[in-house]
Amino acid sequence: MPLTDRIDSALRDAIRRGQGGLAPRQLASALDYATTPGGARIRPTILVSVAMACGDDRPALTDRAAAALELIHCASLVHDDLPCFDDADLRRGKPSVHRAYSEPLAVLTGDSLIVMAFDVLSRADADDAARALGLIRALSDRTGMPNGICAGQGWESEPEIDLRAYHRSKTGALFMAATEMGALSAGHAPENWTDLGALIGEAFQVADDLRDALLDEASLGKPVGQDDLHGRPNAVAKLGVEGAMARLGDILAGAIASIPSCPGEAALAQMVRKQAQQIMPKVPTRARSSV
Amino acid sequence: MPLTDRIDSALRDAIRRGQGGLAPRQLASALDYATTPGGARIRPTILVSVAMACGDDRPALTDRAAAALELIHCASLVHDDLPCFDDADLRRGKPSVHRAYSEPLAVLTGDSLIVMAFDVLSRADADDAARALGLIRALSDRTGMPNGICAGQGWESEPEIDLRAYHRSKTGALFMAATEMGALSAGHAPENWTDLGALIGEAFQVADDLRDALLDEASLGKPVGQDDLHGRPNAVAKLGVEGAMARLGDILAGAIASIPSCPGEAALAQMVRKQAQQIMPKVPTRARSSV
Numbered sequence: 001m002p003l004t005d006r007i008d009s010a011l012r013d014a015i016r017r018g019q020g021g022l023a024p025r026q027l028a029s030a031l032d033y034a035t036t037p038g039g040a041r042i043r044p045t046i047l048v049s050v051a052m053a054c055g056d057d058r059p060a061l062t063d064r065a066a067a068a069l070e071l072i073h074c075a076s077l078v079h080d081d082l083p084c085f086d087d088a089d090l091r092r093g094k095p096s097v098h099r100a101y102s103e104p105l106a107v108l109t110g111d112s113l114i115v116m117a118f119d120v121l122s123r124a125d126a127d128d129a130a131r132a133l134g135l136i137r138a139l140s141d142r143t144g145m146p147n148g149i150c151a152g153q154g155w156e157s158e159p160e161i162d163l164r165a166y167h168r169s170k171t172g173a174l175f176m177a178a179t180e181m182g183a184l185s186a187g188h189a190p191e192n193w194t195d196l197g198a199l200i201g202e203a204f205q206v207a208d209d210l211r212d213a214l215l216d217e218a219s220l221g222k223p224v225g226q227d228d229l230h231g232r233p234n235a236v237a238k239l240g241v242e243g244a245m246a247r248l249g250d251i252l253a254g255a256i257a258s259i260p261s262c263p264g265e266a267a268l269a270q271m272v273r274k275q276a277q278q279i280m281p282k283v284p285t286r287a288r289s290s291v
Numbered sequence: 292m293p294l295t296d297r298i299d300s301a302l303r304d305a306i307r308r309g310q311g312g313l314a315p316r317q318l319a320s321a322l323d324y325a326t327t328p329g330g331a332r333i334r335p336t337i338l339v340s341v342a343m344a345c346g347d348d349r350p351a352l353t354d355r356a357a358a359a360l361e362l363i364h365c366a367s368l369v370h371d372d373l374p375c376f377d378d379a380d381l382r383r384g385k386p387s388v389h390r391a392y393s394e395p396l397a398v399l400t401g402d403s404l405i406v407m408a409f410d411v412l413s414r415a416d417a418d419d420a421a422r423a424l425g426l427i428r429a430l431s432d433r434t435g436m437p438n439g440i441c442a443g444q445g446w447e448s449e450p451e452i453d454l455r456a457y458h459r460s461k462t463g464a465l466f467m468a469a470t471e472m473g474a475l476s477a478g479h480a481p482e483n484w485t486d487l488g489a490l491i492g493e494a495f496q497v498a499d500d501l502r503d504a505l506l507d508e509a510s511l512g513k514p515v516g517q518d519d520l521h522g523r524p525n526a527v528a529k530l531g532v533e534g535a536m537a538r539l540g541d542i543l544a545g546a547i548a549s550i551p552s553c554p555g556e557a558a559l560a561q562m563v564r565k566q567a568q569q570i571m572p573k574v575p576t577r578a579r580s581s582v
Contacts, residue, residue: 022456023437027445031436079402084394101448103375107398108445111370114402115435118409122428129420136427137413144406145322146314154318154399157392165313 006059007044010067011035014120018112030101030109031116035074039092042275043178044070046200049271050182050193053264061128062185065135068117069181072143073174075113078106080153114143134184142177149173171208172201192260199255200272206248207279209234213241214281245281252276297350298335301358302326305411309403321392321400322407326365330383333566334469335361337491340562341473341484344555352419353476356426359408360472363434364465366404369397371444405434425475433468440464462499463492483551490546491563497539498570500525504532505572536572543567 015035019028044066051062081088081096083103088096098106117139124132142148152170155161179197180190213236235244256269306326310319335357342353372379372387374394379387389397408430415423433439443461446452470488471481504527526535547560 018436021437022453023442024445024449026448027436027442075402079398082398084398105445105448107370107373107375108441108448111366111401111405112436112441112445114405115431115439115441118427119431119435122424122431124424126421129424130417132424133413133415133420136409140406140410140413144410145309145318145403146312148406150399150403150406151314151318154315154396154403157317157396157399158315162313 003045003048004038004041006048006063007041007066007070008038010063010120011038011070014067014071014116017119018116026101027105027108027112030097030105031112033100034078034097034109034113035071037092038070040278041070043073043174046175046178046197046271046275047182047185049268050179050196051185053259053262053268054183054186054188055263056186058128058131058185058187061124061131061135062182064120064124064132065139065181065185068120068135068139069174069177071113071117071120072139072149072177075110075117076149076153076174078113079110082106085153117143131184131187134190135181138180138184138190139177142173142180147173167205168198168201171205172198175201175204188262195258196255196260196272199251199258200275203248203251203255203276204279206235206244206251207281209236210241210244210248210281212236213244248280294336294339295329295332297339297354298332298357298361299329301354301411302329302361305358305362305407308410309407317392318396318399318403321388321396322403324391325369325388325400325404326362328383329361331569332361334364334465337466337469337488337562337566338473338476340559341470341487342476344550344553344559345474345477345479346554347477349419349422349476349478352415352422352426353473355411355415355423356430356472356476359411359426359430360465360468362404362408362411363430363440363468366401366408367440367444367465369404370401373397376444408434422475422478425481426472429471429475429481430468433464433471438464458496459489459492462496463489466492466495479553486549487546487551487563490542490549491566494539494542494546494567495570497526497535497542498572500527501532501535501539501572503527504535539571 015031018031047066047069048062051065056062077091078097080086081091082098089099090096094100096106097109101109118136121132121136121139140148143150145151145154147169149170152166152173155166155170176194176197179193179200183190183193212234235247239247252272256272259265259268259272262268306322309322338357338360339353342356347353368382369388371377372382373389380390381387385391387397388400392400409427412423412427412430431439434441436442436445438460440461443457443464446457446461467485467488470484470491474481474484526538530538543563547563550556550559550563553559
């Protein structure tokens with residue numbers, strides 16, 4: 001079964017369970033709306049890939065872990081889109097949950113998806129209790145306070161931001177969760193896998209900075225780096241487009257080098273290279289020459 | 292150690308962990324603000340009481356369960372107070388979290404407390420993995436969709452409300468979690484304890500209806516039952532004050548009768564009677580005579 005089918009199937013099972021019985025209909029519908037159609041499902045893809053590299057001896061548990069991680073990611077998108085945060089009208093090409101349903105239902109959708117992530121893992125086979133508990137610990141650690149994505153979002157309310165802590169928790173945390181949980185699903189120690197997740201997270205951050213800068217240049221003709229209205233340095237402002245592209249290449253090379261020795265090491269390196277191609281921004285000639 | 296000391300100590304440990312390391316300061320502060328000073332801590336008190344009635348052979352696990360349940364309750368208060376729900380300025384005699392901090396921080400505080408609840412349980416001793424996983428399953432079941440407090444709040448967005456499902460999920464769910472998790476903490480089957488939680492939840496609902504009605508009568512002189520602006524029947528509208536008082540007494544008697552045979556049955560019945568005295572509204576003579 002292709003990875004995305006495994007992931008979508010596990011996710012669909014979780015959502016259906018949450019909609020079952022005598023549930024309020026709109027909230028039940030919003031759970032589906034917030035999780036489909038998926039984006040690239042990149043975090044659970046990394047998780048399953050790491051699990052496979054480690055032998056994937058409990059595939060049903062791996063599937064639960066992948067669904068749980070994607071549920072937390074979807075929950076974070078729903079809450080981040082709320083009027084009090086980004087006030088986003090659109091998400092993945094359709095109205096955001098609070099636009100399509102209502103603000104109360106968007107808050108509840110996020111809450112329900114967070115709870116569902118832990119519920120999915122709690123329903124692991126009794127034989128897998130110890131591993132499932134480790135997965136819950138890893139996921140909660142990378143989601144809540146003081147180090148998870150909640151902390152990352154919380155940094156934006158601070159008068160002074162610790163940039164390293166901010167990026168590591170806001171963007172990096174769920175990538176670290178992905179590699180750690182992939183290892184844990186297959187009974188391997190998570191610590192050896194944290195660096196790979198952190199580096200993939202950093203690569204995403206730099207790729208995001210590049211996309212923002214290149215989109216501005218191509219569409220608005222604004223100079224690189226001036227779009228950072230909050231005064232937060234980013235890779236493009238610091239290094240320029242060419243420099244940031246080089247930095248992205250270095251980070252990805254470092255990520256591949258960080259893969260611990262394991263049976264599926266080569267296949268995993270191949271997956272990281274493939275993901276890298278997808279996130280590597282296509283630099284338009286015009287934009288490139290204007291730097 | 293008195294029950295409330297056990298509960299507050301476990302809760303404090305969890306909050307401190309969430310504030311540790313390099314955390315954004317305001318969100319860290321809001322976690323504490325949202326959980327102290329506590330209310331009656333009635334749900335975790337029921338949980339620990341049931342665990343003790345069942346032998347409480349893993350007191351550290353019971354303490355984790357009690358803290359987790361109270362964290363979910365506190366999270367629900369923070370989110371319920373948000374402008375898009377109750378828009379409450381005050382909670383427990385001080386400004387609500389979104390008033391004291393900000394709306395973004397209130398959303399994140401609720402999210403972080405939900406995650407923390409599962410985190411606390413995931414950190415149980417390895418020997419207790421199976422029980423801890425059962426506790427997480429029970430807690431997520433009574434918190435999320437389709438049966439938990441999220442569902443309860445979700446019913447308020449529906450054009451037609453299933454009143455039984457609404458009350459059972461909105462008010463009853465965390466009381467059922469309390470009795471089920473108390474049993475689970477001590478290695479007993481949760482199913483035998485659901486009725487006790489459900490009945491205590493019903494008693495709270497009727498006591499709430501009574502308090503609302505009596506407060507209105509005493510302070511505003513409004514007739515009983517007319518304050519139900521949403522057209523949702525409540526016990527006082529249906530039965531009158533005297534009838535609702537009698538119904539409350541019956542429910543509590545039923546709750547005591549439902550206690551399964553266990554070593555601490557008598558002490559638990561005593562605890563339920565004590566809680567009952569606390570929730571039983573004091574009917575002012577004037578209000579009583581006006582019905």
